Amino acid sequence: xxxxxxxxxSFSIIAVISAxxxxxxxxxxxxxxxxxLDFISISCLFIMIGAEFxxxxxxxxxxxxxxxxxxxxxxxxxxxxxxNQWFASQESSGHIPVGLxxxxxxxxxxxxxxxxxxxxxxxxxxxxxxxxxxxSNTHSLGQILYTDYIHVFQLSGMILLVAxxxxxxxxxxxxxxxxxxxxxxxxxxxxxxxxxxxxxxxNKGVKIDD
Amino acid sequence: xxxxxxxxQEVYKILFLLVPVLVSVALIVWLDRRVWAFVQKRxxxxxxxxxxxxxxxxxxxxxxxxxxxxxxxxxxxIFILAPIVTMTxxxxxxxxxxxxxxxxxxxxNVGILYLFAVSxxxxxxxxxxxxxxxxxxxxLGAIRSAAQMVSYEVSIGVIIINVLLCVGSxxxxxxxxxxxxxxxxxxxxxxxxxxxxxSLAETNRPPFDLPEAEAELVAGYQTEYSGxxxxxxxxxxxxxxxxxxxMGAILFLGGWLSPIxxxxxxxxxxxxxxxxxxLFLFILFALVKAIVPRYRYDQLMRLGWKVFLxxxxxxxxxxxxxxxxxxxxxxx
Numbered sequence: 001x002x003x004x005x006x007x008x009x010s011f012s013i014i015a016v017i018s019a020x021x022x023x024x025x026x027x028x029x030x031x032x033x034x035x036x037l038d039f040i041s042i043s044c045l046f047i048m049i050g051a052e053f054x055x056x057x058x059x060x061x062x063x064x065x066x067x068x069x070x071x072x073x074x075x076x077x078x079x080x081x082x083x084n085q086w087f088a089s090q091e092s093s094g095h096i097p098v099g100l101x102x103x104x105x106x107x108x109x110x111x112x113x114x115x116x117x118x119x120x121x122x123x124x125x126x127x128x129x130x131x132x133x134x135x136s137n138t139h140s141l142g143q144i145l146y147t148d149y150i151h152v153f154q155l156s157g158m159i160l161l162v163a164x165x166x167x168x169x170x171x172x173x174x175x176x177x178x179x180x181x182x183x184x185x186x187x188x189x190x191x192x193x194x195x196x197x198x199x200x201x202x203n204k205g206v207k208i209d210d
Numbered sequence: 211x212x213x214x215x216x217x218x219q220e221v222y223k224i225l226f227l228l229v230p231v232l233v234s235v236a237l238i239v240w241l242d243r244r245v246w247a248f249v250q251k252r253x254x255x256x257x258x259x260x261x262x263x264x265x266x267x268x269x270x271x272x273x274x275x276x277x278x279x280x281x282x283x284x285x286x287x288i289f290i291l292a293p294i295v296t297m298t299x300x301x302x303x304x305x306x307x308x309x310x311x312x313x314x315x316x317x318x319n320v321g322i323l324y325l326f327a328v329s330x331x332x333x334x335x336x337x338x339x340x341x342x343x344x345x346x347x348x349x350l351g352a353i354r355s356a357a358q359m360v361s362y363e364v365s366i367g368v369i370i371i372n373v374l375l376c377v378g379s380x381x382x383x384x385x386x387x388x389x390x391x392x393x394x395x396x397x398x399x400x401x402x403x404x405x406x407x408x409s410l411a412e413t414n415r416p417p418f419d420l421p422e423a424e425a426e427l428v429a430g431y432q433t434e435y436s437g438x439x440x441x442x443x444x445x446x447x448x449x450x451x452x453x454x455x456x457m458g459a460i461l462f463l464g465g466w467l468s469p470i471x472x473x474x475x476x477x478x479x480x481x482x483x484x485x486x487x488x489l490f491l492f493i494l495f496a497l498v499k500a501i502v503p504r505y506r507y508d509q510l511m512r513l514g515w516k517v518f519l520x521x522x523x524x525x526x527x528x529x530x531x532x533x534x535x536x537x538x539x540x541x542x
Binding site for chain 2: 003029036052063064065071072075183
């Protein structure tokens with residue numbers, strides 16, 4: 001039990017500190033690295049409460065893919081060094097009130113959700129059905145996702161697909177004068193059509209078409 | 211006192227796994243160079259020790275005694291962290307590899323997901339090294355390798371789904387035991403080929419070694435590294451290659467199972483079979499390095515996204531429909 005709490009507190013302290021460092025650190029690339037540390041420690045917390053599938057998926061999706069794209073964007077945009085920290089800048093930024101309002105709303109939503117669990121005991125049934133059976137966490141999660149909540153699950157998948165296609169359509173533009181390579185043409189090239197041996201007369205040269 | 215005992219036992223087990231892994235990394239580097247030389251009709255390293263077996267040891271000694279140079283304009287913390295991250299990630303994934311039904315450090319329920327997650331984290335060592343060097347070639351190499359590794363991970367993930375459909379469990383021992391009657395390489399042969407090629411790309415091996423294409427990028431993300439830090443990148447890279455071979459052996463070649471289930475073969479311990487299978491896959495890796503020329507970057511991306519991903523997705527649908535139609539879906 002002692003080891004359990006030691007691990008719990010160290011992971012949660014790392015998670016909270018790195019979450020703060022994401023917003024505070026001057027260098028944007030450092031922020032992304034702290035975000036990654038945050039994700040990793042949260043997935044460790046997931047594993048500690050027995051949700052090993054969620055923890056691993058968190059690692060694969062967020063750390064392995066999403067955060068890599070974050071890093072990509074941050075490195076490419078060259079915004080690495082910010083002059084001002086948001087709390088120390090001279091002129092007040094317009095983003096702060098908006099951010100505060102959104103975070104307050106999220107905070108109250110969290111309170112409502114947790115309060116619902118606390119004061120409406122029959123909601124615990126869903127919670128228990130994941131944990132109680134003598135099967136692995138992955139198994140029971142699949143049993144719930146693909147039976148009771150299959151429509152919601154597939155709907156969320158469709159929403160993600162639409163978002164992906166939308167992003168592709170919005171950013172796709174046809175540019176004129178771009179040379180395209182046809183792989184079929186490149187592979188199916190033969191020696192006979194690529195190489196030609198010519199007799200070159202002195203002082204005359206040869207004309208090469210194309 | 212009890213805790214101390216447990217900790218000591220675990221440390222002992224971990225050392226018993228990690229020391230052989232590190233030694234075999236050194237040997238595998240030698241084997242890689244020998245196979246490469248064999249294909250090109252050269253001798254390869256054959257001077258230090260019998261058959262040149264100690265060549266890697268000599269190289270390691272050289273690296274240890276070289277000076278570690280940290281560029282003044284680099285981001286020092288991340289620069290030093292990068293090789294450590296690479297090496298750590300390459301070694302921690304060995305925790306879940308089963309060497310027999312009982313010989314496994316951590317027999318966890320989501321073993322294959324753990325392997326996949328750790329190998330997808332491997333990108334960070336390279337990106338960190340490339341970015342922190344604060345120099346053009348390493349940065350270009352890091353960007354290339356990040357895009358490459360993320361792309362090929364997708365197809366590896368889909369291939370793993372194929373195997374999982376046939377097994378019905380994420381546990382690595384269950385995956386091995388499901389191949390008791392037939393190795394998955396037979397029914398899923400196209401997936402094995404795609405997995406092999408994707409793991410070449412995932413570990414930045416030739417013909418997909420664009421991140422360190424020496425003709426264009428000097429040495430890619432390793433350009434600014436020297437001494438022990440370079441050696442750590444190098445160790446991590448080869449440990450990763452061995453790990454991908456082990457993953458291929460477990461997913462498709464029956465892991466620690468003996469090839470024929472007859473008396474004299476079953477006497478041989480499972481660990482030896484697994485090591486032989488890993489060696490077989492590694493020799494294939496080395497042969498590919500010697501034979502195939504380097505891909506162009508757009509060809510690499512096209513192969514990943516336009517060929518492998520649709521193919522493996524189609525195969526998932528095929529496998530699922532076959533298993534469903536003949537009522538073979540594993541349910542437990």
